Structure formats: C-alpha cells, structure tokens
Amino acid sequence: MDPFLLEALLNGVLLGGVFALPVLGLNLVFGVVDVVWLCYAELVMVGMYAVWFLHTQAGWPLALAFAACLPVVAALGLLLHLLVVRPLLSAAPINQVLATGGVLFVLQGAATLVFSTDFRSLGVEMPPMELGEVFVSGTKLAAFVAALLGAAALWAFLKFTYVGTAIRAIARDREVMPLMGVNPRRVYLIASAVGGALAGLAACLLVVQLDVHPFVGLSFGPITFMICVMGGLGNMLGGFLAAFLMGLIVSTGGFWWNTEMSYVVAFLFFILVIFVRPRGLFAR
Numbered sequence: 001m002d003p004f005l006l007e008a009l010l011n012g013v014l015l016g017g018v019f020a021l022p023v024l025g026l027n028l029v030f031g032v033v034d035v036v037w038l039c040y041a042e043l044v045m046v047g048m049y050a051v052w053f054l055h056t057q058a059g060w061p062l063a064l065a066f067a068a069c070l071p072v073v074a075a076l077g078l079l080l081h082l083l084v085v086r087p088l089l090s091a092a093p094i095n096q097v098l099a100t101g102g103v104l105f106v107l108q109g110a111a112t113l114v115f116s117t118d119f120r121s122l123g124v125e126m127p128p129m130e131l132g133e134v135f136v137s138g139t140k141l142a143a144f145v146a147a148l149l150g151a152a153a154l155w156a157f158l159k160f161t162y163v164g165t166a167i168r169a170i171a172r173d174r175e176v177m178p179l180m181g182v183n184p185r186r187v188y189l190i191a192s193a194v195g196g197a198l199a200g201l202a203a204c205l206l207v208v209q210l211d212v213h214p215f216v217g218l219s220f221g222p223i224t225f226m227i228c229v230m231g232g233l234g235n236m237l238g239g240f241l242a243a244f245l246m247g248l249i250v251s252t253g254g255f256w257w258n259t260e261m262s263y264v265v266a267f268l269f270f271i272l273v274i275f276v277r278p279r280g281l282f283a284r
Contacts, residue, residue: 003133005252005255006133008255009248010134011136011137011140012244012247012248012250015250016243016245017143017147017243017244018147018202020151020239020243021151021202021205022040022044022198022202022220023239024151024198024236024240025195025196025199026040028154028167028191028194028195029191029195031171031235032171032187033188033191033192035088035093038097038103038104039080039100039104039107040199040224041104041217041220042103042104042108042221043073043077043196043200044199044200044220045111045216045217046203047069047199047203048212048216049111049115051066051204051207052120052122052212056120056122062124066204069200069201072200073199073200074194074197075196077193078189080100080103080192081192084100086185104217108217109214112214115213117215118213122207122212125138125208126138126139139209142208143205143208147201147205150198157194163187166187170187171234223250223263223266226246226266226267227243227246230245230246230273230274232279232280232282235280235282238280241281249262249265250262250263250266253266
C-alpha cells in the first residue's frame with residue numbers, strides 16, 4: 001500500500017477519535033434532556049481559552065491546566081442548563097435551538113471582548129513517531145489515546161453506576177423515569193455536567209492542535225453536528241462510529257484532493273446519508 005495513503009488512513013482514525021468526544025457529549029445531552037446545544041462548540045472554545053490562559057499567562061503546569069479545564073467547562077454546562085435550557089424544556093424545539101444559538105453568539109462576543117480576535121497558540125508539540133513506513137504526529141497520537149480513555153470512562157460510568165443506568169434508560173424511553181423513582185431534574189443536571197466535562201476534555205485535546213480564537217468553534221462545530229445526525233441523534237454508539245467514518249473521509253479526501261475538497265466530499269456524503277437514512281446510519 002502507498003505509504004502516503006496509509007498515513008492518511010491512520011490520520012483519519014486519529015481524527016475520528018478527537019471528533020468522538022464532542023459527539024459523545026452532544027449526544028449524551030440530547031439523549032437525556034432532549035435539547036440540542038447549538039453552542040456546544042463554543043463550550044469547547046471556552047475550555048481552550050482556559051487552558052491557554054492558565055498555562056501561558058498564569059504559569060500553571062500544562063497537566064494542572066488540563067485538570068482545571070474539565071470542572072470549569074462542566075460548571076459552564078450546568079449554568080447553561082439552569083439558566084437557558086431548563087426554563088425552555090416545555091417550549092417548542094425551535095425556541096430551544098434559538099436560545100442555545102444565542103448563547104453561541106454571547107460566548108463568541110465575550111471571548112472577543114476579553115481576548116480580541118488574535119490567534120493564541122499553546123506552543124506545545126510532541127515529536128513525531130515512526131510506525132513502520134509512516135510518521136505520525138506525537139501530539140495527534142496522544143490526543144487519540146486520551147480521547148479513547150475519555151470514551152472508555154464515559155462507557156464505564158454509563159454501564160456500571162446507578163446514575164449512568166438511569167441516563168441510559170431515560171435516553172431509550174423517557175416514560176421509565178417515574179418508574180425508576182429518578183428525579184429528572186437531578187439526572188438532567190448530571191447529564192449537563194458530564195456533557196460539559198466532555199467538552200472540556202475535547203478542549204484539552206484540541207488546544208494542542210489548533211490555535212484558539214473566538215471563532216475556533218466554527219472549524220469543528222458544524223462537522224460535530226453532522227456526525228451526530230449521521231450516527232443518529234442521541235445514539236452514543238452510532239455517533240462514536242460515525243466520528244471515525246467522518247475522520248476517514250476527511251483525511252483520505254485530503255490525500256486524493258485537498259483539505260477543502262475533503263470537507264466538500266464529507267458534506268456530500270452527509271447529504272446522501274440523510275436522504276437514504278433520515279434518522280442516521282446507525283439509528284435503532
């Protein structure tokens with residue numbers, strides 16, 4: 001096999017792993033709360049700024065900045081639910097989308113006021129690793145491993161804890177909530193916090209690969225929503241698999257054509273999937 005094609009395939013798998021984290025977080029929130037957080041990518045942006053500020057301006061060790069990022073964005077997820085989502089739980093879906101879309105612009109505007117539109121770099125790069133005939137970015141490989149560990153931790157939480165079992169049951173059938181004696185407000189808060197923490201972890205993995213600026217969410221936000229819909233909204237496993245599929249499409253498209261064309265192909269594939277499988281490739 002052409003070593004350059006092999007490298008593109010490997011990079012596609014690594015990219016899929018990073019895509020998977022925000023997809024899992026968004027699907028978790030939608031599956032439980034039944035509200036799409038249109039501003040989810042902006043939560044990741046806030047987390048990226050938090051890591052950048054703590055490491056480069058406050059002088060914190062990078063590991064400590066990463067550790068602080070998760071509770072910061074988890075708290076932001078809680079605030080989003082309490083202040084914006086919960087008052088609109090019984091409202092029409094379009095009102096919910098418009099409200100979370102408004103939060104998107106608020107966060108972008110706040111970041112612009114505080115940090116300006118300058119691109120900020122963390123300045124961290126791991127040396128590449130040689131795997132057979134191909135070289136792999138050490139930073140991307142570390143991010144992929146961390147993404148898999150995060151996904152595994154989420155799976156263990158949902159599989160082996162009482163709250164996780166309640167979340168999975170509610171995601172499958174909302175009518176079981178009173179039968180399980182579960183407080184819906186508590187479950188919604190926990191799901192929002194976990195969804196925020198996953199956005200924080202995604203921020204830690206992306207800030208070492210991308211420059212952070214107020215509109216950085218536009219570089220991965222739209223494709224995150226595409227992957228969620230393609231895998232089936234609320235379907236955790238479907239979203240996880242779709243993330244790797246989309247990562248391979250983007251990466252191999254860049255090999256055959258260029259990066260811009262690869263995203264065109266990804267969007268065309270998404271449109272085809274929606275026509276053939278409106279509820280997603282992996283919808284139950």
